[in-house]
């Protein structure tokens with residue numbers, strides 16, 4: 001079975017010409033989103049995918065550029081698609097905060113009986129660090145990574161051979177030991193802050209310190225509007241672009 005990942009956006013949180021970094025995993029067994037930022041529903045619309053064609057959504061962390069499109073997805077599934085509930089794949093740590101800290105403000109509607117996240121989505125809890133089948137032929141392992149101290153945050157292994165960083169600080173040991181030496185991932189999608197001090201994201205400068213054979217596996221995502229100024233300056237790493245498709249297996 002062929003598994004494809006299509007980028008719905010590749011921009012940083014504050015990019016104005018790029019959509020939020022999120023991805024659509026496509027297979028004959030279904031379509032699953034990795035993150036759903038505030039511009040993700042528009043990107044799906046541009047490739048003619050309707051909300052009811054999304055079988056599930058995996059959430060890496062609760063910044064708005066990764067979850068800000070969930071309210072639209074939920075409301076459209078409710079009001080335009082006959083209350084179809086899509087699956088929301090969450091770790092316990094994300095489930096504990098996503099409704100109370102993010103979604104409840106816009107979606108709490110007691111007079112119509114919508115008071116819990118389960119009233120909108122089918123919640124599927126997944127364990128950290130345990131490979132979990134999301135769809136037949138599509139397995140995800142969510143590993144804890146450091147983004148904002150003291151806030152839950154995850155990167156993903158897809159079928160053990162693709163690493164999707166979502167948002168994370170640079171971690172050379174993880175990339176060299178776990179991602180490449182141990183699992184021999186052929187594809188690495190990594191966030192990349194092009195300029196400025198990289199307190200919470202991997203910077204281009206940091207990623208350029210990786211050995212050439214690791215850089216060759218890396219596609220850069222979550223970059224700023226000034227990406228064009230960096231073409232040819234990313235070592236052996238490539239920028240992935242919106243709606244580009246990679247075949248993973």
Ligand SMILES: O=c1ccn([C@@H]2O[C@@H]3COP(=O)(O)O[C@H]3[C@H]2O)c(=O)[nH]1
Pocket residue numbers: 012013014063064065148167199200
């Ligand atoms: O401690 C913090 C918290 C946030 N921020 C900024 O807000 C953005 C939120 O989304 P993001 O995680 O894609 O990127 C973040 C940064 O651009 C930051 O620089 N330092």
Ligand SMILES: [Zn+2]
Pocket residue numbers: 012013021063065066167222
């Ligand atoms: Zn982000």
Ligand SMILES: [Zn+2]
Pocket residue numbers: 061063147167
């Ligand atoms: Zn973030």
